[in-house]
Amino acid sequence: MTPTQLDSKNPGSALAISGLSKVFNVGNPNEVTALSDVHLDVHTGEFISLIGPSGCGKSTLLRVIGDLTAFDSGSVQVAGKSPEEARKERLYGIAFQQAALFDWRTVTRNIELPLELAGWQKSQRQERSAELLDMVQLSDFAHHRPWELSGGMQQRVAIARSLAVDPPLLLMDEPFGALDEMTRERMQNELLKIRMETGKTIVFVTHSIPEAVYLSDRVVVMSPRPGRITAEIEVNLGDRNEMTRESDHFFRCVTSVREALRVHDTSNSTSSSHRGEI
Amino acid sequence: MSATRERIAKGSVSLLWALAGIALIAIMWELTKFVGTLIELPFNTSDQAMPHVWTMLSGFTVPEVRGSETTVFQAVVSAASYSFTLALGGFVIGVTVGLILAIVMQRFLFMERGLLPFVIASQTVPLIALAPLIVGIGNQISFGPVQWSTTYSVMFIAAYLAFFPLSIGALRGLHAPSPTSLELMRSYAASNNKVLWKLRFPSSIPYLVPALKVSAAASVVGTVVAEISTGVRGGIGRLMVEYARETTSQPAKVYVAVFGAIALGLVVAAVIAAVDVLLTRNLPKKGLT
Numbered sequence: 001m002t003p004t005q006l007d008s009k010n011p012g013s014a015l016a017i018s019g020l021s022k023v024f025n026v027g028n029p030n031e032v033t034a035l036s037d038v039h040l041d042v043h044t045g046e047f048i049s050l051i052g053p054s055g056c057g058k059s060t061l062l063r064v065i066g067d068l069t070a071f072d073s074g075s076v077q078v079a080g081k082s083p084e085e086a087r088k089e090r091l092y093g094i095a096f097q098q099a100a101l102f103d104w105r106t107v108t109r110n111i112e113l114p115l116e117l118a119g120w121q122k123s124q125r126q127e128r129s130a131e132l133l134d135m136v137q138l139s140d141f142a143h144h145r146p147w148e149l150s151g152g153m154q155q156r157v158a159i160a161r162s163l164a165v166d167p168p169l170l171l172m173d174e175p176f177g178a179l180d181e182m183t184r185e186r187m188q189n190e191l192l193k194i195r196m197e198t199g200k201t202i203v204f205v206t207h208s209i210p211e212a213v214y215l216s217d218r219v220v221v222m223s224p225r226p227g228r229i230t231a232e233i234e235v236n237l238g239d240r241n242e243m244t245r246e247s248d249h250f251f252r253c254v255t256s257v258r259e260a261l262r263v264h265d266t267s268n269s270t271s272s273s274h275r276g277e278i
Numbered sequence: 279m280s281a282t283r284e285r286i287a288k289g290s291v292s293l294l295w296a297l298a299g300i301a302l303i304a305i306m307w308e309l310t311k312f313v314g315t316l317i318e319l320p321f322n323t324s325d326q327a328m329p330h331v332w333t334m335l336s337g338f339t340v341p342e343v344r345g346s347e348t349t350v351f352q353a354v355v356s357a358a359s360y361s362f363t364l365a366l367g368g369f370v371i372g373v374t375v376g377l378i379l380a381i382v383m384q385r386f387l388f389m390e391r392g393l394l395p396f397v398i399a400s401q402t403v404p405l406i407a408l409a410p411l412i413v414g415i416g417n418q419i420s421f422g423p424v425q426w427s428t429t430y431s432v433m434f435i436a437a438y439l440a441f442f443p444l445s446i447g448a449l450r451g452l453h454a455p456s457p458t459s460l461e462l463m464r465s466y467a468a469s470n471n472k473v474l475w476k477l478r479f480p481s482s483i484p485y486l487v488p489a490l491k492v493s494a495a496a497s498v499v500g501t502v503v504a505e506i507s508t509g510v511r512g513g514i515g516r517l518m519v520e521y522a523r524e525t526t527s528q529p530a531k532v533y534v535a536v537f538g539a540i541a542l543g544l545v546v547a548a549v550i551a552a553v554d555v556l557l558t559r560n561l562p563k564k565g566l567t
Contacts, residue, residue, distance in 0.1 A: 068461050088467045100458040104480045104560040113476070117466045147562045 013080065014169055014201035015042035015065065020074035022060055022227075033226035034060040038074070040220065040229060044168070047195060047202045049212035049219050051257065057227020058205045059173055065203065066094055066171050079168060090118055092169040093162030097177040099154035101146035107157050108133065108142045114164040132160040135194060152183040156190070163198065170202045176211065185245075188214055192240055209261070213237075213253045214245060221260040231260035304331045329530040334537075337530035350531060354517065354538035361501050361513040362542055364429060368436020369497035369546075375437065376444030376493070383445075384452040384478065385470065394449075401442050405500070409435055409507035428510050435508075436500035440493040447489025451482020483561065487554045494546045502539060514539050 022035040034057045042048050050058040063069040067083035078086035101110045111129040133139045136156040146154055176184045206212050212219045213235055221231040235253045237244055244250055314323025338351035383390040412431045419426040455477050463473045505515030521532040
């Protein structure tokens with residue numbers, strides 16, 4: 001594991017989590033330990049994926065970071081602040097599997113929603129939303145209603161919205177999970193492009209191994225019961241192009257993530273975490 | 279533009295169907311009367327009990343009282359418009375109260391738990407029992423020079439019936455946003471009021487529109503019933519009672535009053551339809567309505 005003693009004032013730290021635990025339904029017969037002793041450090045500008053089977057706590061971890069769920073013990077620091085402070089200061093943007101666009105607003109006005117709530121002036125909002133629409137290549141659809149767009153386009157609007165206030169951190173909870181494979185790969189490329197342009201730190205939850213490998217600098221493998229991090233695999237794909245998905249390096253990374261997942265899938269032993277490096 | 283034209287075309291088609299429906303009812307009415315002259319039917323089809331359609335229509339033009347200037351038609355129109363004002367007043371009060379209750383119940387769980395049973399119980403009180411009570415209490419109220427009028431009691435009763443469907447519909451609507459949308463608002467650090475205004479209220483519109491329809495109908499029924507049971511003059515409810523007494527001499531007259539009540543209902547329905555178009559103009563055209 002990376003050292004847990006990380007200076008919270010360190011400007012390079014986007015996210016510092018140590019000894020994080022979260023139990024649902026405490027004291028009830030259906031008590032579930034969603035997260036157990038999770039340590040994770042993410043430096044500014046890094047793209048990490050959380051991957052694991054259903055119930056491994058990857059979404060819970062993301063929600064704890066976003067202060068959408070409380071945690072029981074341990075410490076979580078988002079850019080040196082508590083998750084609550086970070087949320088209130090709008091230091092992160094979030095995108096879910098459902099685009100969750102508001103039907104009664106146009107595409108532009110959906111993107112402007114976080115800006116309205118942050119108290120931006122109308123002219124500034126319009127300028128910013130035009131910029132973001134351009135980034136996700138939906139300028140022609142600015143005044144359409146969300147329900148007139150395809151699933152992939154809706155998700156692009158949702159990503160633009162998550163970037164609206166220009167937060168340093170992006171939290172993404174299986175944003176491409178409901179898309180078909182072709183759209184999904186196109187969206188992955190667009191997300192990488194956006195990341196190149198904006199330099200955001202991104203925490204990306206997925207259960208697709210190729211997706212995690214293709215997008216990330218580091219794949220964080222989690223296992224369920226109790227939810228914990230069991231492996232971290234560094235991926236150094238460099239600049240992606242059409243050949244990346246077919247390269248040996250890509251396949252080796254996919255294989256090592258798959259193996260890391262399998263180890264903890266078959267044996268229920270509480271083997272210690274290991275760190276794979278390629 | 280073509281959407282508007284399409285809408286108008288659709289509207290005229292449904293208007294034609296509605297007219298055809300009315301014509302069909304008139305034909306069946308006359309047919310029943312005709313059959314009644316041939317064979318014995320289990321109900322009375324005499325001109326006394328079932329006046330001819332044309333007698334009913336001619337009833338519009340006869341003077342209300344022998345020798346008077348105003349026709350029955352004019353009397354019905356003025357009574358219906360008077361009732362409309364009362365119903366509208368009751369509707370506006372009912373909708374306002376219903377909305378406030380829904381917002382309070384949504385915001386505070388203990389309010390929902392504590393208030394909802396009373397809201398539901400309020401509708402189990404029979405109106406006939408309630409009306410004299412409200413008039414009785416109302417008559418004791420005066421704000422300085424402003425004296426309680428029985429017409430306020432009528433509005434109150436209309437509002438009493440109208441608030442219920444609205445508060446239940448609005449409460450469901452305010453609870454309608456998906457957990458994801460609510461989390462999104464939380465991630466934006468949006469205040470409760472912002473969440474209400476920017477998310478909950480717009481999400482509730484598909485639930486609000488049918489609730490408004492039911493409330494509007496309830497306020498009309500409430501007005502007519504309240505007019506009868508409180509004895510307020512000038513409205514369509516009272517007119518129906520008066521005309522019904524004259525059935526022996528002028529059997530068609532009461533039907534004119536009934537037509538007036540129906541017209542009143544249609545006007546209210548049209549108003550709500552306009553509100554519907556206004557509120558749902560930005561929503562996908564499938565809706566729950």
